């Protein structure tokens with residue numbers, strides 16, 4: 001069960017944006033969908049602990065990551081949340097293997113044997129063995145995306161947040177990675193929240209869709225709702 005309630009504001013000298021939404025769901029794969037500037041990325045950032053929340057809570061299977069009412073606010077590294085950005089944010093000077101291992105080694109000099117086995121398992125699962133020693137710049141966009149996903153999974157997160165993970169990829173690769181992601185998520189049993197602009201991503205992946213607009217939740221639809229495609233395409 002993901003239980004989220006968020007009230008926050010971001011502003012610069014000229015603008016202010018208010019996010020005010022709440023949802024609770026047992027759906028394993030959730031999509032946040034809506035026009036540009038609806039507040040989708042801010043929602044993920046707040047869930048990950050990267051953005052201050054004025055009032056609200058984030059609870060995952062009964063575990064409280066944030067609750068402003070009781071003063072709980074776990075730092076990002078303690079939330080058990082894997083976060084995948086559109087720009088894969090790989091470390092250019094580290095090999096594929098070291099990128100994946102990064103989250104496991106940042107406070108140790110060497111990988112523990114169990115962690116090294118975990119990294120090898122992910123390298124195999126994502127078909128990256130042949131390029132494990134290469135640096136990210138020599139990889140294709142799809143391969144870099146797989147490295148970023150493997151890195152997000154290395155710490156065994158209990159929730160995966162995916163912000164436009166396929167945006168930089170062309171259509172056929174997008175379809176392939178979408179299928180991989182769906183299978184992998186199911187196999188690992190990790191709930192996920194994806195932000196995507198692409199109705200095909202949403203139709204293929206999501207069990208439940210939240211339509212956001214102007215920082216608010218306008219509508220929620222289950223994947224089997226016959227009106228889903230029309231709602232995604234903005235048709236009445």
Ligand SMILES: Nc1ncnc2c1ncn2[C@@H]1O[C@H](COP(=O)(O)OP(=O)(O)OP(=O)(O)O)[C@@H](O)[C@H]1O
Pocket residue numbers: 010011012015016017034035036037038039040041042043
């Ligand atoms: N630090 C900030 N200061 C001021 N405004 C901000 C800040 N961060 C985000 N915003 C604004 O908040 C609004 C919501 O941003 P957000 O990134 O969540 O949108 P989004 O729904 O993810 O859009 P997109 O689909 O284009 O990525 C936007 O209008 C954005 O310009």
